[in-house]
Amino acid sequence: MSEAADHFRRGDWQAAYEAWSDAGLGGLGADELEQFSTAAGLVGHHDELVGALQRAFLACQEEGDLRGAARCAFRLSMNSADHGEHALAGGWAARAADLVAEIGEDCVEGGWVAFLMMFRALGEGDLATARSRAAEALEVGRRLRDPDLTAMSTCAQGRVSIMTCQFAAGLAQLDDAMVRVLTGELSPFIAGHVYCTAIEGAQEIGDFGRVAEWTAALERWCAAQPGLLAFTGQCAVHRGQLMRLRGAWDDALREFAEAAERYVEIGTPAAVALTAVETGDVLRLRGRLDDADAAYQRAADLGLDPQPGLALLWLAGGRAAAAVAAVERLLATAEGPVQRCRLLPAAVEVLLACDDVDRARPLADELVSLAASVGSTALSAAGAQAMGAVELAAGDASGALPYLRKAHQLWARASASYDAAVARLLVARCLTALADPSSAERELVAARAVFRQVGAAPMADLASAMLTPDSLPGGLTAREVEVLRLVASGRSNPQIATVLVLSEKTVARHLSNIFAKLDVGSRTAAAAYAFEHGLV
Template identity: 50%
Template sequence: MGVLEDLEGARQAYERREWVSAYQRLSGVDSAELRGDDFSALAITAFLLGHRNDCVQALQRAYQVNLDAGDTRAAVRSAYWLTQVLWMGGEVAIGNGWLARAERLLDDLGEDVVERGYLLHEAMLRHVMRGEFAQAAELAPRITGYGRRFADADLVAMGLHSEGRLAIYGGEVAMGLRLLDEAMVAVVAGEVGPMFAGAIYCSSIEMCQEISDFGRAGEWTHALTGWCAAQPGLVAFTGQCAVHRGQLMRLHGAFGDAVREFERAAERYAATGGGPAVGMSHYERGEALRMRGEYGAAEAAYDLAAQCGHPAQPGQALLWLERGRTAAAAAAVRRLLTERADPVHRSQVLPAAVEVLVAAGDVDAAHTAAEELAGIASAFDCTALRAAAGYAAASVAIARGEAESALAGARRAADTWRRLSAPYEVARCTVLVGRALRLLGDESSAVADLAAARRAFAGLDAVPAERAAAALLVEAAAPGGLSPREVEVLRLVAAGRSNPQIAAELTLSEKTVSRHLSNIFTKLDVGSRTAAAAFAFEHRLV
């Protein structure tokens, strides 16, 4: 075959989305024969196949060839993609330099062309990277407008998607999800190029995970998996696809499979040059390892996430709590609550904050956090978030001795998690049901629920949760149906300690101590500290 035939074959392979063939053929043609759009095609195939350096070099050649040919708009597009690829690889300063070149070229051109919409997209992303969501939200509709005015399907889809994400961060969740879905329709229909399609798929699923919309996340993850499988040799976007599959595996209780999927995700990210996104796979792996009780490996995974620029919290705080570092965990979640201001990011912290604060004895702060979570869950109207809010409220009710409220809330939360096929969360709610029944004096029913939760955790290989449920079953031997904490309080009462002294010794608030004493008096059917102390001596609790 001659050069022209080779080049035509390469172009046809690219149009058919046969990325491996297109990459090999374009790489084999003498570069002197390639036009600017050929270099752009080579760059896209290189990116999709994980050859990042080749992608950058091809885009630089495309930029120069287009500029030399007097095609300023094509040169701007090359600079746009260079900025995108460099930013994704963490080379922000170099990417900014290419963006400045593109802006200067458009200024010199002086025309209102569709490429201005692409540079608006870059400007919007800069605002997002700085946390300037309000300024970014002002630009997003203009991006969509450019796409519609110039009939550019890629720009319309990315503009709608950007509008949707920013609307969600602004608290308008229902409208934001509608915009995300509208953008996804164009992607699924094949109207959008592979670079934008992959980005929109991954970003949409990530957004659904952030607001706990696991139903929608599952649908789009299934679609993304099919999209990746239909493109042999594809490497780009497959790392994030693996992360999202792993997240769903963990939700459904397959912790071992999830760990392996997150490991594959990290390998995929490494194949494309790594970058900040790899931190997500390490964090998610840490979450699954923590639930399995592999604490050392979980701590290492969280550390790797932090090194890659992904926050290790709130998972690390929960790990510290499980390892007995309650004060460190409480300090971490209090800091997170001051740092994360928007409702989306607060919704990710509040469930863990309630759990840690209850364990630390700061029930009032936990109550405030649980109420805020319930408000966000109602506004977002996402099933899993409502279930998490119900669990948090029931946990606080248990700590406050409000057994009836805890029982009703825990049962509702369990039903919701059951509909989402989330066995680990169902078992956690079942533990709360058992604890609430115990507070109500129905010990036989409490033991039945706690035993069911223990069996569920054992089946999931969730070792720490299984041990905690087993410990609660042992409590059935405590006289009068007293909880371990109530036994501690009673022992100190029998030793002559005052409420302030008990509070200081057990790191509780005086209000919580008074609540425990009230529960003790009710369970033992006594009316004074002296009578309670007598019970303690009689049953050898002292």
């Protein structure tokens, strides 16, 4: 066995790549060329992977090894798709299908062609065909006892099941695929694809328990392979998503930046769009609106729609009409459960900020129903919070409180510190409306501590604005003090409306009352009063 092949057998991809590169590829047969292509791809050399696979494909044809040629064509098709080269991906898929037809007998390669057809159907939104092709690939993999094909098609079935609202079946299929990875029975590229596909599927429906378990396993898998670069970008993204959920926002931003660098290094810049959206979401919550806008624009430039984060950014910047228009468009086009899971919480927030309780209520009901079907803690928390926010906006603080208490408990169970703090702030609003200021103060103090810890300045300011003394100066109401504090911090009327979840008309009315009660004629004079009387 050659030195390079020995390194390959031990999983030292960098050493294998270097040994083959130093020795030259001239004398390699098809099998070793395939191995070199694997090593090159795993350490981030896409062009060399493609070149080696093309040479292996030609070598297999010359030797009459049609099955080997079909395997090379399959890998070239998948790799081209991963790098955004869709015309090449389609061409190699057709070549693989022709070879399987020429073989003329039952073979594993026929299952891989069915998988490629499934992949194409998913891209076209044809879920029925995708389901049929995935089942065909799985049947071949099981019957011919091919672990790679069985795991990949099982994972694909799981994703399709989730997309068609069969959540329990889909998650069970993802579990099945992950067990096959963890036993170590899969080849490296297939293992990496199964890891990332399954984690993404769980993340999309808010199943962060599975995301955490599988991301930890993916980290161990990556760390055990010297020089591995492929799949480490996805691993960094998933780590960042978990860090964001748990309130470690600085760490999350570093992970997203690292993921973007790795995507560029391995030649998949389109994947950077996802890191840009994730980065924009964190920056938006921190009140860095211009930076968030730049991140969302970067995602859009790379072909990924940054909604609904962009709508929430417009809302935070006082562009309520633009936010509502975006949400209405998304609601009209987002039909699948995966899209609705991400959209509905944001849609409810935007509509309530514009005092449109009637349109927000059915969306909150839909979110609760969807969460019950999925069964994930985070999605159930989002549903309870949406219902509580709707009831509170409708003036029923007593009816809202149980929903919001439940939301806080579920967010805490999911270790989602920021979201749990938002729920506590809404609980405080209920308690204030129910004439229990002492209990409201305890909730606000706890929520503000979390907001300050994660760097969510807008929400920390809001919590401070709600922490009013028992005796308010100038005959001001508690709500008027909240508005006055935000005026003193330099907020515009649209920004105050966003922070307090009010309409701009309501903010203007409060401001008029404040001016009259304090006998002042400008925002500057009102702010000076706030500072003089210790309200800021």
